[in-house]
Amino acid sequence: MLRISRQSWVSIGLLLLSVSLMAAGQLCMRRGMLAFGPIESPQAFFNLVWSGIVAPMSIGFVWLGMIVYSIAIMVWLQVLSRMDLSIAFPMMSLSYVLVYLGAALWPALDEAITVGRLAGTGLIMCGVALVAGSRRS
Numbered sequence: 001m002l003r004i005s006r007q008s009w010v011s012i013g014l015l016l017l018s019v020s021l022m023a024a025g026q027l028c029m030r031r032g033m034l035a036f037g038p039i040e041s042p043q044a045f046f047n048l049v050w051s052g053i054v055a056p057m058s059i060g061f062v063w064l065g066m067i068v069y070s071i072a073i074m075v076w077l078q079v080l081s082r083m084d085l086s087i088a089f090p091m092m093s094l095s096y097v098l099v100y101l102g103a104a105l106w107p108a109l110d111e112a113i114t115v116g117r118l119a120g121t122g123l124i125m126c127g128v129a130l131v132a133g134s135r136r137s
Helices: 006-036 042-050 060-082 085-091 094-105 115-133
Strands: none
Touching: 006 060, 006 085, 006 094, 060 085, 085 115, 094 115
């Protein structure tokens, strides 16, 4: 029987927390930028940055997303101190799954659920399972 140590459970929990926070941060930033509107060109982005970046930053969801994402990075650094990068980094693919589900289920984002996207999400989950099930030789 496979036994998982307490330290491993903590590492897994931190990994899942980081992935969840990164996904939540992305969803919030997307929500905020929908309120801001599209940035149509590199020149428009350059103008936005040089005008003080206050326009998108004044949107609460953008700020919230950046704060949540920053916390996710701090948790991620703890994960990197505990786990092999070759295991931890592929697990970040779970954020794709969470972002897809969040974007499809959050009415404000209103993204489509399609067969192709569901299949791709399933393949990502299969890949994560393969990596998670691998062991050091």
